Amino acid sequence: MTSHRDSGELSWRGLEPANWLEVCSCGHGRACDQSLVESRRQYLIAQAGAGLEILVAHHGERPLGFAQTAPVEGVARDVEGEGAVLLHCVNVFSSGRGVGRALVHEVRRRAAKLGRGVVVDACAGVWGFMPEDFFARLGFRVAQAKGQRRLMYIDLPTGAGLPRYFEPRYSPPDLHPDGGPGHPEVIVDVFFTPLCSGLLSEEAAVARRAAASYGDRVLVREWNCGDAGVRGRFGVARAVFVNGVMRPNGDTITLEEAGDLIAMALGRPAPVTAVWDDSISRLF
Numbered sequence: 001m002t003s004h005r006d007s008g009e010l011s012w013r014g015l016e017p018a019n020w021l022e023v024c025s026c027g028h029g030r031a032c033d034q035s036l037v038e039s040r041r042q043y044l045i046a047q048a049g050a051g052l053e054i055l056v057a058h059h060g061e062r063p064l065g066f067a068q069t070a071p072v073e074g075v076a077r078d079v080e081g082e083g084a085v086l087l088h089c090v091n092v093f094s095s096g097r098g099v100g101r102a103l104v105h106e107v108r109r110r111a112a113k114l115g116r117g118v119v120v121d122a123c124a125g126v127w128g129f130m131p132e133d134f135f136a137r138l139g140f141r142v143a144q145a146k147g148q149r150r151l152m153y154i155d156l157p158t159g160a161g162l163p164r165y166f167e168p169r170y171s172p173p174d175l176h177p178d179g180g181p182g183h184p185e186v187i188v189d190v191f192f193t194p195l196c197s198g199l200l201s202e203e204a205a206v207a208r209r210a211a212a213s214y215g216d217r218v219l220v221r222e223w224n225c226g227d228a229g230v231r232g233r234f235g236v237a238r239a240v241f242v243n244g245v246m247r248p249n250g251d252t253i254t255l256e257e258a259g260d261l262i263a264m265a266l267g268r269p270a271p272v273t274a275v276w277d278d279s280i281s282r283l284f
């Protein structure tokens with residue numbers, strides 16, 4: 001197995017035809033829904049002028065992994081900070097060969113040239129997603145912990161404040177007590193970040209399919225946290241709420257689960273304040 005620990009044989013590229021399928025499918029290639037891949041590709045290209053950067057580690061023509069960054073100020077996540085780029089994700093297609101370390105090192109080097117540090121929203125024990133232990137090994141420190149999420153940082157310039165998670169401000173929808181025409185009994189609010197899926201929300205599409213058989217009784221609303229107004233109003237980047245109750249699962253929602261949540265919500269009163277589940281991570 002080739003090791004890339006010295007990284008001398010790696011080259012750095014941006015998003016380009018040789019790697020866009022792997023990058024935009026997060027390494028799943030043709031197994032991924034190609035409409036999502038294309039949606040993400042278009043979003044990433046459109047956002048390049050706004051500071052979003054895709055850094056791809058190549059061995060010759062072969063992409064080995066990538067990192068996605070954007071200035072932390074105004075990033076499409078429920079995180080605030082200053083003087084840093086947010087490392088939204090690092091994804092290595094073949095682990096254990098030094099590519100992850102080399103990618104993070106190159107991200108730090110590029111950020112430093114801009115006088116910036118690096119912030120990452122990592123996870124503690126979530127199926128190897130953005131693992132806290134990996135970033136800790138590379139020298140990142142925890143600024144804030146929230147459930148299984150760990151907001152970490154490194155190289156922040158002097159005087160820059162530590163990054164923080166937004167305070168959530170989401171409230172349950174105001175439902176008409178008697179339902180009836182124009183008054184849904186269940187509202188599903190799906191929050192998504194275009195950094196992952198472009199402008200298509202896979203989870204909203206699933207929720208709409210699950211809601212279809214209920215007609216006007218169930219309304220699915222889709223919230224794009226790439227919109228600063230949405231982030232400011234709700235303080236949420238990714239979540240699914242069914243009548244104000246956060247779905248207690250961090251994985252991508254399935255049709256069966258969405259159907260079950262809607263059926264349960266139809267039979268019970270909505271809570272007065274939103275019900276959160278901070279024990280899970282809703283990063284991806």
Ligand SMILES: CC(C)(COP(=O)(O)OP(=O)(O)OC[C@H]1O[C@@H](n2cnc3c(N)ncnc32)[C@H](O)[C@@H]1OP(=O)(O)O)[C@@H](O)C(=O)NCCC(=O)NCCS
Binds near residue numbers: 101129
């Ligand atoms: C985590 C990840 C980036 C690591 O990349 P990698 O190329 O396997 O890591 P490296 O080989 O460069 O390892 C660098 C160091 O980190 C350590 N490390 C790697 N993965 C680790 C993990 N999950 N936990 C703790 N330490 C880890 C290695 O042991 C190595 O330490 P050492 O050099 O002191 O021995 C990679 O496994 C990955 O892409 N995982 C998925 C991340 C993800 O969820 N992305 C978003 C998807 S939407």
